[in-house]
Amino acid sequence: MNDLTGCPDEARLAAERLSGSPASWRLVVGRRGGEAVWQVTGPGMDVALKTGPGPAAAVVARETAALEAMRSAGVPATAYGKTTHHGCTQGMAWLIRPWLAGPTTWEVFQPIRDGQPDSHERALNAAVDLCMSVGSMHWYGWVHGDLQPHHSLHTDGGPVQLIGCSWSWARDLPPSDVHVGGLAHLLSPELAAASIAAARPAITSQRDEVYALAAGLWWAATGQFPLDYQAAAIDPHAFAARVLRQMIADRRFKIATTDVWPAFTTVLRTVLTAEATRRPTAMQLAQQLRSIHGVV
Structure with missing residues (x-):
């Protein structure tokens, strides 16, 4: 024990x-x-x-x-x-x-990060399943509030289960005044701006969540955050989270380039570079990813 x-x-x-x-x-x-x-x-x-x-x-x-x-x-x-x-x-x-038996999204994507062949189909199916689970949550009027690849579990015989729900909110449970949006590296620029503003609460919208969903899948696939810290000559670990959120809000960083699974990361890049009003829904992202099934 x-x-x-x-x-x-x-x-x-x-x-x-x-x-x-x-x-x-x-x-x-x-x-x-x-x-x-x-x-x-x-x-x-x-x-x-x-x-x-x-x-x-x-x-x-x-x-x-x-x-x-x-x-x-x-x-x-x-x-x-x-x-x-x-x-x-x-x-x-x-x-x-x-106890939920099953791997996290991060664990499902480990073979992709390791460059193992014949691992794309399982990872792609997991990504689609995750998007559909998030999309279903949104349909019910809920936002998770802290999406990341370690907070989703792929269990047998049912939808992907989302854990770490302390910051989830809906009409019946308003957003928390102390929440600052989740992991800074996965924040949309507009949510980063809201998180450093004096007004509270900083509300994670469904559009913000789709950004975090795409950013988390990019991280899971590449092992790197999607923001190009290297091109900006920034060590993200050298800054307090609030300072980093300010830089993200100021759009100091472009989305990185990667040669990892281009068919997959290109779809995610489109989400991450789109204006908030042009981001797809989680269900639409699931459909976009499903369309590349079998393409490596």
């Missing part, structure tokens, strides 16, 4: 009631003073337990609220939310959901 220091007894007991006994624990994500995620494996089922102490408690609590609202709305991309358990004790919020 991994060190469970800081895991509330109430949450531990709830996880082990669901997983069955004996249960084994594996720390998947550990952030000092922040969120932690465990995989709890037992004879009954595998579950994921997320805890958030102090300020992180509000983030975990908001994810719980988002999953409950999406469950009521019937959003297929978060169907696992039908069987979540949660609580708050001693200043710490916790959330338990089923």
Whole structure:
């Protein structure tokens, strides 16, 4: 068992009631003073337990609220939310959901990044499935708010499941005032501008999300962010996130060039260079990617 220091007894007991006994624990994500995620494996089922102490408690609590609202709305991309358990004790919020078996989009694209032959069809199918799952979420009136290739799981027999939903929003759950748009490297210029403005909340629109979707797929395929930091002589890791968002808002960076899978990255480039009003929907992007099926 991994060190469970800081895991509330109430949450531990709830996880082990669901997983069955004996249960084994594996720390998947550990952030000092922040969120932690465990995989709890037992004879009954595998579950994921997320805890958030102090300020992180509000983030975990908001994810719980988002999953409950999406469950009521019937959003297929978060169907696992039908069987979540949660609580708050001693200043710490916790959330338990089923452990989702299946690779992330990032993992599906690993053979592409490794230059392995005969890996394009599986990656392309995964990209189409992801776009359709995001498009379905949008159809239900929801925005994920933090799309990236590590937050999507390709499970068997159903739509791609989207995790990391703390910043998801819809009419029934307004955007959070503390959210700044997600990972800076995947932000559309207009969302980057909103994230550094004084007005709150900075609202991630569906158009912003399609930009993040294309940027995340570019990252997954190439291993590089789509913004051409090298041409601008910028080391993105040398700047605070707020400064980087300001540069993105100022359109300091062009979209990079790549020789990785031209048929695929050319479609993504079209999305990333289009004005916001001319971006396709997630469903339209799925169709555009589907049209290159079999083309390497």
